[in-house]
Amino acid sequence: MPLPSSPAQSVRIASSRGAMRGTSARALLGVCAIGLVAGMYASAADAAGTLSPAQARVQAQQAYEAGLDARARADTQAAALHFEQAALLDPDFAGAWYDYGLALCELGDPVGCRNILSAALEQFGPPPGVATLTPRALRAHAGELRVGVGASTNLSRSTAAEDLTLLLDGVPIVAHLDARYRERGGAYAEAGFTWETRWPMQDISLRMELNARRPFSRELPDFHAGLAEVGIGVAPRSRVGLIALGVDEDYLGAIRSVGAWAEHRFSPQGMALRATLERREPSGQPGWWTTRLLSSLPLGEATVLNAGLEYDFAQEQRAGRAQYRASLDLRQGYTLPQVGRYVPRLVLGAGVLHARDTDPYSPLFGDVRNHRTRWQLSSDLSVNLNRQWRVNLGLYAARQSSAIDLLDYKEATATLSVTYVFQ
Numbered sequence: 502m503p504l505p506s507s508p509a510q511s512v513r514i515a516s517s518r519g520a521m522r523g524t525s526a527r528a529l530l531g532v533c534a535i536g537l538v539a540g541m542y543a544s545a546a547d548a549a550g551t552l553s554p555a556q557a558r559v560q561a562q563q564a565y566e567a568g569l570d571a572r573a574r575a576d577t578q579a580a581a582l583h584f585e586q587a588a589l590l591d592p593d594f595a596g597a598w599y600d601y602g603l604a605l606c607e608l609g610d611p612v613g614c615r616n617i618l619s620a621a622l623e624q625f626g627p628p629p630g631v632a633t634l635t636p637r638a639l640r641a642h643a644g645e646l647r648v649g650v651g652a653s654t655n656l657s658r659s660t661a662a663e664d665l666t667l668l669l670d671g672v673p674i675v676a677h678l679d680a681r682y683r684e685r686g687g688a689y690a691e692a693g694f695t696w697e698t699r700w701p702m703q704d705i706s707l708r709m710e711l712n713a714r715r716p717f718s719r720e721l722p723d724f725h726a727g728l729a730e731v732g733i734g735v736a737p738r739s740r741v742g743l744i745a746l747g748v749d750e751d752y753l754g755a756i757r758s759v760g761a762w763a764e765h766r767f768s769p770q771g772m773a774l775r776a777t778l779e780r781r782e783p784s785g786q787p788g789w790w791t792t793r794l795l796s797s798l799p800l801g802e803a804t805v806l807n808a809g810l811e812y813d814f815a816q817e818q819r820a821g822r823a824q825y826r827a828s829l830d831l832r833q834g835y836t837l838p839q840v841g842r843y844v845p846r847l848v849l850g851a852g853v854l855h856a857r858d859t860d861p862y863s864p865l866f867g868d869v870r871n872h873r874t875r876w877q878l879s880s881d882l883s884v885n886l887n888r889q890w891r892v893n894l895g896l897y898a899a900r901q902s903s904a905i906d907l908l909d910y911k912e913a914t915a916t917l918s919v920t921y922v923f924q
Contacts, residue, residue, distance in 0.1 A: 568600060696708070706730075
């Protein structure tokens with residue numbers, strides 16, 4: 502989300518007080534920045550010292566362009582490294598300073614972000630196109646518009662069983678399950694839109710996501726989902742906010758949720774912990790309160806382990822009355838070798854979720870307290886055609902086993918999509 506008006510060009514702005522000099526710029530980077538790679542500052546500073554000013558500017562431009570490419574393929578870690586290197590090679594390169602500061606925000610270091618942006622504003626003035634804004638009103642935008650087609654073996658995530666054994670007044674009977682609620686696959690078209698606006702100097706963010714899926718067969722359920730979230734920093738690396746979510750799966754049902762959250766990151770780019778309290782309201786049914794604790798732990802430059810604990814408070818009319826859930830999700834990103842002028846990126850994921858009810862699920866299933874476990878694998882291969890257009894191939898497989906046959910299912914899904922990136 503570059504602040505300069507033309508991110509593909511080298512933006513060199515000097516305020517009326519004069520341009521930032523190399524010595525003060527490197528000192529400020531050493532104080533404010535987070536040091537993404539040990540020795541980064543020394544190596545870049547040494548390189549700048551052995552190059553002529555013209556050579557340093559050329560290499561800074563190359564590093565900046567590499568940062569823009571990395572950000573376009575959603576590799577923020579690599580983008581921050583390249584922007585940082587560009588600023589070290591050419592301390593008068595305003596665009597590198599601004600984009601480096603914004604990258605720190607995205608990586609979870611609002612303090613470093615504000616320090617870098619404050620220094621850039623003082624030395625260079627506001628970026629082109631926002632010269633009339635006060636520093637506190639400085640904002641940045643980013644978004645994506647995605648369209649695609651795919652196919653799934655189980656679009657409704659339903660059981661493959663055709664018959665179920667139920668209890669009526671204690672007498673077992675065999676009931677035939679409606680075909681609409683059994684495993685059925687098919688092809689579909691999908692679309693998605695995400696948008697985020699950030700005010701980095703005030704640590705305020707606003708995010709919106711919309712997703713829709715339309716099966717080619719009208720016998721299969723549509724899917725629509727939307728999310729809106731606003732957050733504000735209340736202390737260094739601590740934020741609070743509000744969240745709203747809605748999901749509509751056609752005849753399978755709909756649910757909406759609103760809630761509040763608080764989040765703390767223990768160190769720049771370190772572990773983050775978020776606590777959420779939500780009110781969930783299924784369509785045509787009584788609602789309940791849900792509390793959730795989520796943690797995100799970076800295990801390396803491109804590896805993240807996410808863990809979650811959830812509890813649905815008791816609701817007398819709900820099947821199972823109350824429920825506990827625990828989840829683990831591991832994601833690893835890889836920047837693959839360049840093919841021609843394209844740099845593919847691969848993200849692999851593996852996860853497990855376990856849920857357990859506190860009470861019997863339903864008199865129709867006797868005194869069985871349902872528990873279920875879902876295992877899932879995913880991969881996403883993306884190739885940027887340029888900084889605005891990206892092609893993705895996503896694969897997903899899941900299998901859920903449950904104490905109640907009705908909730909067993911398995912699925913395999915493949916999606917090919919094209920994404921336009923706003924930045």
